[in-house]
Amino acid sequence: MPVQDIGRIDGLTYPTGVAYMAGKFMPISEARISVLDWGLLHSDVTYDTVHVWKGKFFRLDLHIARFRRSLAKLRLNVPFSDEALRDILVECVKRSGLRDAYVEMLCTRGISPTFSRDPREAINQFVAFAVPFGSVANARQLKEGLHLHLIDDVRRIPAESVDPQIKNYHWLDLVTALFKGYDAGAENVIIKCTDGSLAEGPGFNVFIVCDGALHTPDHGVLHGVTRQTVFDLADAAGLRAHSGTISESQLRNADEVFITSTAGGIMPVTRLNGTMIGDGAPGPVTRALFEAYWARHDDPAWSLTVDYGDQHA
Numbered sequence: 001m002p003v004q005d006i007g008r009i010d011g012l013t014y015p016t017g018v019a020y021m022a023g024k025f026m027p028i029s030e031a032r033i034s035v036l037d038w039g040l041l042h043s044d045v046t047y048d049t050v051h052v053w054k055g056k057f058f059r060l061d062l063h064i065a066r067f068r069r070s071l072a073k074l075r076l077n078v079p080f081s082d083e084a085l086r087d088i089l090v091e092c093v094k095r096s097g098l099r100d101a102y103v104e105m106l107c108t109r110g111i112s113p114t115f116s117r118d119p120r121e122a123i124n125q126f127v128a129f130a131v132p133f134g135s136v137a138n139a140r141q142l143k144e145g146l147h148l149h150l151i152d153d154v155r156r157i158p159a160e161s162v163d164p165q166i167k168n169y170h171w172l173d174l175v176t177a178l179f180k181g182y183d184a185g186a187e188n189v190i191i192k193c194t195d196g197s198l199a200e201g202p203g204f205n206v207f208i209v210c211d212g213a214l215h216t217p218d219h220g221v222l223h224g225v226t227r228q229t230v231f232d233l234a235d236a237a238g239l240r241a242h243s244g245t246i247s248e249s250q251l252r253n254a255d256e257v258f259i260t261s262t263a264g265g266i267m268p269v270t271r272l273n274g275t276m277i278g279d280g281a282p283g284p285v286t287r288a289l290f291e292a293y294w295a296r297h298d299d300p301a302w303s304l305t306v307d308y309g310d311q312h313a
């Protein structure tokens with residue numbers, strides 16, 4: 001049966017998009033991994049996500065470098081140079097025609113031909129895809145700020161168990177917390193580390209602004225590329241920015257709070273567990289960083305323009 005028929009039989013619909021796997025580009029609806037893949041059965045996979053905004057990749061080199069570090073830590077092998085990897089991602093975007101895209105590269109442990117329990121026998125599988133850009137925050141939330149809940153009774157998987165610098169799909173803590181947050185009326189959630197200090201949320205880092213200085217957790221969180229970008233923008237603007245331990249009371253008493261992700265950029269938070277942060281509107285530091293962040297998408301030092309050719313002009 002042709003692969004595309006399976007989607008029709010299941011009645012599934014897909015976003016527009018293009019994937020690359022096993023040496024071929026294909027519509028996203030045709031990209032499939034086996035149910036025997038260790039990536040599915042054991043979350044034995046790493047990935048990275050970069051966005052394309054108005055036809056330009058943002059900080060692609062940093063995402064590829066982080067992907068390489070994650071692969072090395074997990075002893076996964078992707079048989080492409082950084083340049084070849086970049087070209088595959090660019091080609092996915094080009095073929096999709098998407099001007100604003102969410103672009104993912106991932107590598108699973110793969111399948112072992114004998115269903116062996118030895119990960120060394122699995123054949124690693126690389127997949128890349130481009131789909132329409134998606135954001136953690138919708139248009140209203142970007143303007144007025146997100147309403148988040150700090151969840152106390154689900155804690156982030158400790159860094160000693162799963163290294164958060166390996167970008168991973170171990171999201172059961174985050175998803176469990178998200179459902180608890182929804183039950184309590186939240187739009188999204190932040191969770192804590194096992195020591196009670198602030199960690200991160202489902203797919204984003206957290207910053208607080210106190211007396212004009214920025215603070216973000218250092219331990220037990222992914223060091224996001226957007227988080228790094230905030231440090232770079234703060235440096236350029238002469239703002240103080242620190243990473244370290246942040247307590248619940250520092251979060252609750254912050255002048256401003258914002259979250260950062262490739263899926264949405266810099267996003268203001270204006271309520272925590274139903275209580276207003278500051279005066280309940282996005283603060284001046286958050287707004288200035290938001291403007292600077294999107295302005296830098298035109299900076300050739302931080303962006304890579306996709307040549308779509310005539311096809312999608």
Ligand code: PLP
Pocket residue numbers: 049200201202203204205221222223224225226227260261262263
């Ligand atoms: N923290 C987690 C757990 C994530 O999955 C992500 C991104 O998906 C982030 C933080 C933000 O990282 P970045 O800014 O690189 O998108």
